[in-house]
Amino acid sequence: SQTIHQWPATLVQPVGSPLSLECTVEGTSNPNLYWYRQAAGRGLQLLFYSVGIGQISSEVPQNLSASRPQDRQFILSSKKLLLSDSGFYLCAWGQGASSGANVLTFGAGSRLTVL
Amino acid sequence: KNEVEQSPQNLTAQEGEFITINCSYSVGISALHWLQQHPGGGIVSLFMLSSGKKKHGRLIATINIQEKHSSLHITASHPRDSAVYICAGQNSGNTPLVFGKGTRLSVIA
Secondary structure: OOEEEEEOOEEEEOOOOOEEEEEEEEOOOOEEEEEEEEOOOOOEEEEEEEEEOOEEEEOOOOOOEEEEEEOOEEEEEEOOOOHHHOEEEEEEEEEOOOOOOOOEEEOOOEEEEEO | OOOEEEEOOEEEEEOOOOEEEEEEEOOOOOEEEEEEEOOOOOEEEEEEEOOEEEEEOOEEEEEEOOOOEEEEEEOOOOHHHOEEEEEEEEOOOOOOOEEOOOEEEEEEO
16 A cells, blocks of 8 residues: 655754755655645645656745655755745645546645744 | 635534535636645545545535536534545646635534
8 A cells, every 4th residue: 555654743943954854655656746835824835746756846936945866755855944934844645647636645744843 | 727715714513513615616627626634734635526426424525517616515523523624626637736725614512
């Protein structure tokens, strides 16, 4: 069966420090991978998605970047965190399909507080 | 631009009540997802549907393609149903979801 792992679960970082959130998927190959953010009191916002190794699409210009060094690994990074980067970050995967839409499975989330 | 609108934003119900959450979407969306976000933040996928109706336990999701509208129903609601319910549209398998803003449901015993 497929599983998704996301870590760390909780992170408190000072402004200006770097960030690395990691997400890995097991039990499938060539998944579509997504990073979402949910700021306090707001809905889910797509940050990045990837349909293959090295292929990253950015939805919102910001202080963050994403990389996909391996098929089932998706990393969210920042060189210098801002206060506005605080939020709940969710990784998700879906099976890329030419046949149509597919169910997404979400990781447990990473709660980032920037002080 | 694909858009998804959800209503109501907040909903409080007594235990046992029948609950309906609505979602309207724009053209370009071929599938509709219903997600549940628990107080701790974790999200689970409840349904994905492109037509008709799906049922799982006390949850029922319907979609009307012509009217571009979907509803999530909860029968015999229970306090453990308290969560944020999110509607999301998807154009195709390789495109990301477009999310509604969520409906915060509180079921009171």
